[in-house]
Amino acid sequence: MAKTAMLAKPPVSDRMRSIKRVLWVILFLNLGVAAAKYFYGMATGSAAMQADGIHSVFDSAGNVIGLIGIALASRPADESHPYGHAKFETYASLAIGILLLLAAFEVGSSAAGKLISQNYTAEVTPFSFIVMIATLCVNLGVTFYERRRGKELRSEVLSADASHTLSDALVSIGVIVGLVFVSFGFPAADPIVALIVTVAILATAYDVFKHAFATLSDHARIPDEELNAFVMGIPGVKEAHRIRTRGTEGEVYVDLHVCVDEDMTVGAAHDLSEQVEDAIKLKYPQVIEVLVHIEPDDGHED
Numbered sequence: 001m002a003k004t005a006m007l008a009k010p011p012v013s014d015r016m017r018s019i020k021r022v023l024w025v026i027l028f029l030n031l032g033v034a035a036a037k038y039f040y041g042m043a044t045g046s047a048a049m050q051a052d053g054i055h056s057v058f059d060s061a062g063n064v065i066g067l068i069g070i071a072l073a074s075r076p077a078d079e080s081h082p083y084g085h086a087k088f089e090t091y092a093s094l095a096i097g098i099l100l101l102l103a104a105f106e107v108g109s110s111a112a113g114k115l116i117s118q119n120y121t122a123e124v125t126p127f128s129f130i131v132m133i134a135t136l137c138v139n140l141g142v143t144f145y146e147r148r149r150g151k152e153l154r155s156e157v158l159s160a161d162a163s164h165t166l167s168d169a170l171v172s173i174g175v176i177v178g179l180v181f182v183s184f185g186f187p188a189a190d191p192i193v194a195l196i197v198t199v200a201i202l203a204t205a206y207d208v209f210k211h212a213f214a215t216l217s218d219h220a221r222i223p224d225e226e227l228n229a230f231v232m233g234i235p236g237v238k239e240a241h242r243i244r245t246r247g248t249e250g251e252v253y254v255d256l257h258v259c260v261d262e263d264m265t266v267g268a269a270h271d272l273s274e275q276v277e278d279a280i281k282l283k284y285p286q287v288i289e290v291l292v293h294i295e296p297d298d299g300h301e302d
Contacts, residue, residue: 015153015250016074020067022149022158026165027063029142033135034060037172040131054106062096062164066157069095086251093160093212100164100205104198111194118188132176139169154250154286156215160208167204171197218246222254222284234279236260236272238297247288254280255291262296269294 038053069092077084143166150158178193222245231240239259247253258276260269273292280290 015155016070018149019070019153019155019158022146022153023063023066023070023161026142026146026161027060027067029138030057030060030063030165033138033168036131037135050110054103061099062161065092065095065099066161068092069157083247083253084251086248087215089155089157089250090212090215090248093156093208096157096160096164097205097208097212100201100208104201104205107194107201108198111191111198114191114194115188129176129179132172132179136169136172136176139165139172143169154248156211156249159249160211163207164204167200171200174200215248221245221247221249221252221286227254227256227280230283231256231258231276231280234272234276236264236268237276242293250286252284252287253289253291254284254287255293257293257295259295259297 034053034057036053038050038057041050041053069088072088073085073092075081075085143162146158146165147162149155150162174193174196178189181189224243224245227243227245228240231237231243237258238261241257241259243254243256245252245254256276258273260272264272273294276292277290281287
């Protein structure tokens, strides 16, 4: 009983609640940044600054989608979802990717229109730089915080959103550069930078889709060789094979075949399987379930 208590993990709902808290904090910060950039961009006629503000709005929409996804993912397993609802977090990541594609279209079409019509309306004032630098600092702070928490909580939504926010920060740097060129008499630099914004958003969308599809396609979460070497170090294990892992980054399922001495009793084999399960969960905190299939070590793999 003591060992079981020692190995007990915090409920999954604790992890989900932590992710929700992070998303709420980021949501309010993103809304503030978006409002500052977009409305000042409208006031000064800067297409790049407005584009950057739109990008930040979609950051906020992504936070809302993340909150909905986490609310669904935190529901316990039931008859229709015996493995739980964790993949709703992945579906939320896909929805964020779709929003990014819509943002890329909005930003790109606006910039292309200005280049075609040659209607350059951006005005540069010292306050333009103050707004952009201040929002850039917020974005960098949000990125650092969200990425750190995403790694700690192994959250696909937080990791994807952190990459999204980082792209927003890089875009802000581009806008600042564009404003510098406009101030030196190159007004076309403003929509050109807005097109660069579009490319950055598309690159972020690709990264989000790539990570989401890895989960939905049951991509291995722990290298087979690494897990095999670890299991083989457990006393009583003669061989391990057919190792499979899947799930989200934060909730991994493992199943494997373990060969034991042919003379081992059923009770001893059962105890060894529990030792293997406990050892894997202790080594890999993201693992929530391990299925161990015991086989006699007769030199043949079943």
